[in-house]
Structures are given as C-alpha cells and as structure tokens.
Amino acid sequence: MQPQVQAFHHADTGTWSYVVADPATRTAAIVDPVLDFDAKSGRTSTPSAQALLDHVRNQGLQVRWLLETHAHADHLSAAHWLKSQHFPDATLAIGEGIRDVQKAFRPIFNLGEHFPIDGSQFDHLFADGEAFTIGELDARVIAAPGHTSDSNAYLIGDALFTGDSLFMPDGGTARCDFPGGDAATLYRSIQRLFELPENTRVFVCHDYGPGGREVRCETTIGEQKRGNIHVRDGVDEAGFVTMRKARDATLAMPALILPAVQVNIRAGALPEAEDNGVRYLKVPLDRI
Numbered sequence: 684m685q686p687q688v689q690a691f692h693h694a695d696t697g698t699w700s701y702v703v704a705d706p707a708t709r710t711a712a713i714v715d716p717v718l719d720f721d722a723k724s725g726r727t728s729t730p731s732a733q734a735l736l737d738h739v740r741n742q743g744l745q746v747r748w749l750l751e752t753h754a755h756a757d758h759l760s761a762a763h764w765l766k767s768q769h770f771p772d773a774t775l776a777i778g779e780g781i782r783d784v785q786k787a788f789r790p791i792f793n794l795g796e797h798f799p800i801d802g803s804q805f806d807h808l809f810a811d812g813e814a815f816t817i818g819e820l821d822a823r824v825i826a827a828p829g830h831t832s833d834s835n836a837y838l839i840g841d842a843l844f845t846g847d848s849l850f851m852p853d854g855g856t857a858r859c860d861f862p863g864g865d866a867a868t869l870y871r872s873i874q875r876l877f878e879l880p881e882n883t884r885v886f887v888c889h890d891y892g893p894g895g896r897e898v899r900c901e902t903t904i905g906e907q908k909r910g911n912i913h914v915r916d917g918v919d920e921a922g923f924v925t926m927r928k929a930r931d932a933t934l935a936m937p938a939l940i941l942p943a944v945q946v947n948i949r950a951g952a953l954p955e956a957e958d959n960g961v962r963y964l965k966v967p968l969d970r971i
C-alpha cells in the first residue's frame with residue numbers, strides 16, 4: 684500500500700504543504716504547513732493551515748505527525764498552531780541538525796541563554812536513517828544537509844518529500860548560502876537521494892513556475908537524474924559547487940527570512956508576549 688498524498692500550494696511563498704495518509708488506517712502526517720503572515724501589517728492568520736485541517740476532517744484522518752523538512756527561511760510554520768489548537772497528540776518533528784540552526788541564529792536574534800539550542804522546542808529530532816511509521820506505512824529519514832544543516836528528506840512508502848534539496852527538474856536546487864549551508868554538502872546529499880529507485884515519487888517543498896509554466900509539485904527520482912538543471916547525471920561536485928556559489932551570489936535574501944527563522948527555530952511558536960501582552964519580532968540590523 685502506498686500513501687495518498689494531497690498537495691496544498693501557498694501562492695504567497697511558492698510553498699507546497701502536504702497531507703500524507705495511510706489509506707489502510709486513515710493515519711496521516713502533515714508536511715511543512717504554512718502560517719500565513721502579512722509582513723506589511725505584522726498580522727498572522729491561518730487560512731492555509733485551515734485548508735489542511737479541512738482536508739484532514741473531510742477524509743476522517745488521524746494526524747500522527749507534523750513533519751518539518753527544515754527550518755524554513757521563506758515562510759512561517761503552522762506546525763505549532765496545528766499541534767496546540769488541533770492535534771495535541773501529534774509529534775512535531777524536524778532533523779537533529781536544528782540544533783546547529785538554533786546555535787547559528789540565537790546570537791543573531793540575541794535570544795539569550797534561556798533560549799534552548801538543544802531542539803527541545805520540538806517533540807522529536809530525527810537522526811539520519813531513522814525509521815518511523817504512519818499507520819501501516821513505513822517511513823524513513825534521509826538527512827539531506829546542504830541547503831541548511833537541518834534539512835531532511837522523508838521517504839514515506841514510495842513518496843519522497845525533499846524539502847528544498849531538490850526542486851522540480853526545471854527549478855534545480857535551493858540556495859546554500861544561509862548560515863550552515865554548503866553547496867558541496869548539498870551535492871552529496873542529493874547523490875544519496877539519487878540512489879533511490881527511479882520510480883520513487885518526489886514531492887518538492889517549493890515551485891515558482893519557472894518560465895511562466897503552471898506550478899507543479901510532483902516528479903520522480905528518474906526525472907531528476909535525467910533532467911534536473913543543476914544536478915542531473917553527469918554534473919560533478921565541482922561543477923555544481925561553482926554553479927551554486929555563482930548563482931547564490933546574485934540572490935537577495937528571502938522577503939520573510941527574519942520573521943520566518945525566528946519563529947521556525949521555535950518550532951513555529953510565536954515569541955512570548957511582552958508585558959503589554961503584544962508579541963514582537965526582531966529585525967537585527969546589518970547581521971545577515
């Protein structure tokens with residue numbers, strides 16, 4: 684039995700979120716849910732997370748896992764909202780490399796010693812190779828550092844959720860210039876993903892519709908090996924690193940990196956309210 688995968692596109696950030704269900708037991712995981720955030724007003728809202736919730740309810744699913752592929756820099760995570768408001772028994776999990784991300788960003792946001800950098804904001808930190816189940820579906824973690832040090836791919840049945848390590852073949856790969864990112868490391872992570880069977884379904888975390896095509900979320904390992912514009916068969920590590928560094932040098936920071944990272948290293952929880960009852964995000968000047 685293979686998982687049923689329902690994709691949800693978040694147009695503002697080009698993010699794909701997924702509900703992955705075991706058809707036999709109606710057990711499910713939610714991958715990379717998005718919390719809506721309007722940077723102009725500083726207002727958070729939940730229509731995108733609500734759409735996931737509606738699907739779960741309509742399908743009669745029991746959500747067992749809230750999975751983050753990494754601490755995203757382009758959108759705020761709705762995992763904390765989903766867990767605290769709707770799925771208290773679900774396990775909110777990320778890769779154990781989140782500790783390195785927290786360690787890198789704690790001083791940037793001056794979060795102080797009381798902000799743990801041991802990943803304890805999450806329910807579970809996955810190690811590379813760790814196995815888990817979603818109902819009767821077998822799942823496995825493939826650590827895929829490079830874009831970030833905490834990046835994971837999740838192999839659930841025949842479906843691989845790559846986070847940002849691989850985009851659609853015509854989208855290539857994600858940048859490697861954030862703190863903890865490294866292009867050679869990403870290349871090696873992708874080579875591990877390429878060892879999977881060619882018919883493995885691949886679900887990406889972002890698609891921006893290059894060249895004006897319609898957004899897509901699903902491809903296969905075989906299609907990636909044959910056609911990914913950055914890492915198809917025949918591209919060696921040195922060539923990839925040269926390309927990735929040159930390209931990263933041209934990219935502006937993502938619009939939401941500062942709000943997103945300081946929320947996402949808290950597992951999606953918003954900063955604590957100050958004594959006036961209002962929560963604030965910080966903007967460190969001249970740091971990134």
Ligand SMILES: [Fe+2]
Binds near residue numbers: 756830
């Ligand atoms: Fe990312």
